[in-house]
Amino acid sequence: MDAPSNNIQLINRLKDYGDEAISKVGLKMMARHSWYLSPEMATIFSSLLSNSDKQKLVDNMISRRGPHLIKDLPSNVAELHVSRIFFETTGCDDSFLSAPLEDWPAMQSYQQALSTVTKLPCINDCAERGVALIEKFNSTTKDESQKQYLLQVVEQHRKTFSKLTSHELANI
Numbered sequence: 001m002d003a004p005s006n007n008i009q010l011i012n013r014l015k016d017y018g019d020e021a022i023s024k025v026g027l028k029m030m031a032r033h034s035w036y037l038s039p040e041m042a043t044i045f046s047s048l049l050s051n052s053d054k055q056k057l058v059d060n061m062i063s064r065r066g067p068h069l070i071k072d073l074p075s076n077v078a079e080l081h082v083s084r085i086f087f088e089t090t091g092c093d094d095s096f097l098s099a100p101l102e103d104w105p106a107m108q109s110y111q112q113a114l115s116t117v118t119k120l121p122c123i124n125d126c127a128e129r130g131v132a133l134i135e136k137f138n139s140t141t142k143d144e145s146q147k148q149y150l151l152q153v154v155e156q157h158r159k160t161f162s163k164l165t166s167h168e169l170a171n172i
Contacts, residue, residue: 008074008077043077043080051102053078054101057080058097060080090113092113093109095107096113
C-alpha cells in the first residue's frame with residue numbers, strides 16, 4: 001500500500017538526479033517495474049500520503065477498471081486513478097469514501113477495509129522473486145520444457161527448505 005508513494009518519490013528523485021545517464025537508466029527501470037500501478041491498488045490506505053493526497057485519489061476515483069497499465073510514469077499521487085473495483089473484489093464496504101477524511105479512522109467500514117488491505121500479501125515481492133529465479137537459472141538449459149521443469153523443481157525446493165538454517169541443510 002506504500003509502494004506507489006515510495007515509487008513516485010523515487011521517480012521524482014531520479015528526474016532531478018544530477019547525472020543524466022543514471023537518471024535515464026533509473027527512469028527506464030522504473031517504467032519497466034511500474035506494471036502494478038494499476039487502478040486496483042489500495043494506495044488510499046498508505047500512511048505516507050497526506051490527507052490532501054488521499055482526497056485527490058478519492059476525487060480521481062473511477063467506477064470502472066479502465067486501462068490496466070499506466071502509460072507515463074506519474075510525478076505525483078494525483079496522477080493516479082484508482083478504481084472502486086478494489087472494494088468490489090475484496091468485498092469491503094467503501095461507504096467511508098463519502099465521509100471527510102478526518103472521520104475515516106473512527107468509521108467501521110474504514111477499519112475493516114484497512115484490516116483487509118494490511119493482510120493482503122505483497123504481490124510485488126512475489127514477482128521480484130520470480131524474476132530473480134528466472135535470471136539465475138535462465139542460461140542453464142535452452143530447451144523450454146526443461147527450463148520450466150527446472151524452475152518448478154527449484155521453486156518447490158525453496159518452499160520446502162526455506163525455513164531451515166544452513167546448519168540444518170548441511171545435515172540433510
